[in-house]
Amino acid sequence: MVLIVERQWRCMKVKTQSKKVNKAWLNDHVNDTYVKLAHKEGFRARAAYKLKEIDEQLGLIKPGYTVVDLGSTPGAWSQYLRRRMSPGGAAAGQLNGTIIALDLLPMEPIEGVTYIHGDFREAEVLERLEAALDGKIVDVVVSDMAPNLSGIESADAARISHLVELAVEFACNHLKQEGALVVKLFHGSGYSDLVTLFKQTFKVVKPIKPKASRDKSSETFLVGMGLKKQPI
Numbered sequence: 247m248v249l250i251v252e253r254q255w256r257c258m259k260v261k262t263q264s265k266k267v268n269k270a271w272l273n274d275h276v277n278d279t280y281v282k283l284a285h286k287e288g289f290r291a292r293a294a295y296k297l298k299e300i301d302e303q304l305g306l307i308k309p310g311y312t313v314v315d316l317g318s319t320p321g322a323w324s325q326y327l328r329r330r331m332s333p334g335g336a337a338a339g340q341l342n343g344t345i346i347a348l349d350l351l352p353m354e355p356i357e358g359v360t361y362i363h364g365d366f367r368e369a370e371v372l373e374r375l376e377a378a379l380d381g382k383i384v385d386v387v388v389s390d391m392a393p394n395l396s397g398i399e400s401a402d403a404a405r406i407s408h409l410v411e412l413a414v415e416f417a418c419n420h421l422k423q424e425g426a427l428v429v430k431l432f433h434g435s436g437y438s439d440l441v442t443l444f445k446q447t448f449k450v451v452k453p454i455k456p457k458a459s460r461d462k463s464s465e466t467f468l469v470g471m472g473l474k475k476q477p478i
Contacts, residue, residue: 280458284322288337290354291322295458297388297428298326300467303454306426307331309342312382314375314420315359316366316413317391317430318347324359327388332358346378366391366412376420384420388428389413403436410440410468414447418473426471433464444470 280292289295301307307330315324324347329335331343341358348362348371355361360378364371391413393405410429417427427448431440444451448470455466 289322289325290320292458293390294322294326296456296467297323297390299456299458300428300454300469301326301330304426304452304469304471306386306428306469306471308385309333311385312344312379313346313386313388314379314384314416315345315347316387316389316416317349318361319349319351319353321347321353321356321359323388323390324353324356324361328356328358344382346375348375367408372416379420383422384417384425385422386426386428387413387417387421390430392430400435403434406431407436407440411443414443414470417470418447418475421473424472426469428467428469430465430467433466441468444468447474448472449474 278292280295284290284292284294307313307327309331311331313327313331315327318324324345325337327345328341329337331345332339332341338357345359346362347353347356347359348364348366350363350365352363353361362371362374362378364374366372366375389409391409393402393409410431413427413429417425421427431437441451441453449472450470452469452471453466454469459465459467
């Protein structure tokens with residue numbers, strides 16, 4: 247009986263701690279400057295400001311470009327791209343360029359953005375993406391893809407690396423020679439190997455931790471510009 251009571255108490259303690267953590271996160275989220283700004287400016291997520299800061303630092307996105315947005319849901323990056331490539335930064339109406347978004351999860355439509363629902367790791371989905379490009383060479387690929395994390399560092403690092411490697415492979419095959427790739431990754435096991443891969447692939451490599459990325463997160467972004475080899 248003592249053992250059963252002790253287990254129940256531990257379970258209650260874990261649940262209580264979990265509720266406290268969730269409540270603290272929710273409080274931080276609601277009061278977050280970028281969450282408030284996203285709500286005010288009509289972005290679906292605060293992540294829009296991560297891409298905005300990267301773009302403003304490096305001047306990656308321009309009207310007339312063809313851009314592929316990998317891991318696009320809920321659509322904040324596609325929204326930013328759409329405004330960046332529209333006359334006057336409009337969220338609707340004329341679009342000067344092509345934006346193709348792809349994600350495993352459903353995404354609410356964004357005017358002018360072609361959305362593909364599927365897993366980027368599957369050959370059939372990649373074929374659909376290539377068909378949507380219709381022969382266009384890509385100026386910029388942005389990837390906010392991230393796997394479901396298990397908490398097992400070695401397994402999670404392998405999943406993250408695989409997605410980044412797929413994005414690099416896609417970039418090598420579809421980017422213009424002077425094009426750029428932006429990927430999300432995390433500090434930890436496998437990080438240095440991915441930086442090495444970028445340096446082998448691109449002429450210029452820049453790691454960026456945007457202000458909109460939470461301080462406590464190991465999340466960072468890696469930008470590669472200018473392919474070292476001619477696209478296939």
